[in-house]
Amino acid sequence: MFSAREIADLSQEFETRTPQEIIAWAVASFWPDVALSSSFQTQSLPLLHMASRIRADLPILFLDTGYHFWETLMFREELAQKWNLNVVDLYRDSRWDVFVRQRVRSLPMEDPNLCCFIHKVMPMQKAMQGVKAWISGIRRDQTFERAGAQILELQKDGLVKINPLLNWSRQDVQTYMKEHDLPKHPLFEKGYRSVGCAPCTVAVGMDDDDRAGRWAGRGKTECGLHTKLFEKNLTEARPDFVLQSALNGETK
Numbered sequence: 001m002f003s004a005r006e007i008a009d010l011s012q013e014f015e016t017r018t019p020q021e022i023i024a025w026a027v028a029s030f031w032p033d034v035a036l037s038s039s040f041q042t043q044s045l046p047l048l049h050m051a052s053r054i055r056a057d058l059p060i061l062f063l064d065t066g067y068h069f070w071e072t073l074m075f076r077e078e079l080a081q082k083w084n085l086n087v088v089d090l091y092r093d094s095r096w097d098v099f100v101r102q103r104v105r106s107l108p109m110e111d112p113n114l115c116c117f118i119h120k121v122m123p124m125q126k127a128m129q130g131v132k133a134w135i136s137g138i139r140r141d142q143t144f145e146r147a148g149a150q151i152l153e154l155q156k157d158g159l160v161k162i163n164p165l166l167n168w169s170r171q172d173v174q175t176y177m178k179e180h181d182l183p184k185h186p187l188f189e190k191g192y193r194s195v196g197c198a199p200c201t202v203a204v205g206m207d208d209d210d211r212a213g214r215w216a217g218r219g220k221t222e223c224g225l226h227t228k229l230f231e232k233n234l235t236e237a238r239p240d241f242v243l244q245s246a247l248n249g250e251t252k
C-alpha cells in the first residue's frame with residue numbers, strides 16, 4: 001500500500017505531528033486492518049485514551065502471558081468496561097503448554113528471553129499476520145533500543161508499525177494524564193512505574209529510571225516486541241526448533 005520511500009517521508013513529516021493526528025492517519029489509512037497493543041500500565045493510558053476516542057472499536061491487543069499481576073488484570077477489566085474498549089487477549093500457542101507447565105515457576109528466571117519469546121513475541125507475530133498496521137506506545141526516552149526507533153517503520157513482511165508517542169517524555173505522559181484525569185495502575189503508587197509480568201517486575205525508587213524495575217539486574221531491557229527479533233518469524237515453527245534457536249541465542 002505504501003512504498004518504503006513513502007513511509008520514510010511520512011515518518012519524517014510525523015515528527016512534528018501530535019499523537020492524535022498520527023493515530024487518526026493510521027485509522028484512516030488502514031482500517032479495518034489496524035490494531036493497537038497495550039500492556040495496560042499507567043504509561044499506556046494516554047495512547048489508549050486517545051485511540052478510544054478516535055476509533056472506539058479499534059482492536060486493543062493484550063498479551064495475557066499468564067504471569068501478570070492480579071492488579072493488572074483487574075485494571076484491564078475496569079478500563080475495558082469504563083471506556084468500552086475492544087480488547088483482544090493474546091495467548092501463547094498451545095503447543096507450548098506442556099513445556100511451560102513443567103517449568104512454570106522457573107522459566108522466567110532461568111530463560112527470560114525464551115519465556116518472552118513464547119508468551120509475547122510469537123503471539124504478537126501471529127496476531128500481526130491478520131493486520132497491516134500495528135500501533136504501539138513506545139517512547140524514545142524509554143530504552144537504548146527505542147531511542148533509535150522511527151514513528152513509522154516498515155517491517156520486512158510489509159507490516160507498518162506506528163509509534164505515535166515516540167517523541168513524548170515521561171513528563172508529557174504525566175501532563176496528559178492530569179489534564180484528562182486518567183486513572184493509574186493500582187501498583188503505580190507502590191513504586192511500580194513500569195509494570196510487566198510479576199516475576200520480572202520490582203518497585204523502583206523516585207530517582208530511578210521508570211523501567212529500572214523490569215528484569216532488574218538481569219541484563220535484559222526488552223521483551224523482543226520492539227527489537228529486530230520481532231521480524232524473525234518462528235510462529236509456525238515447531239517448539240523443538242524454537243528451543244534449539246533459543247539455545248543458539250537467537251531469541252535474544
Ligand code: SF4
Binds near residue numbers: 067119
Ligand atoms: S516478562 Fe518475564 S514472565 Fe513475562 S514473558 Fe517475559 S520472562 Fe516471561
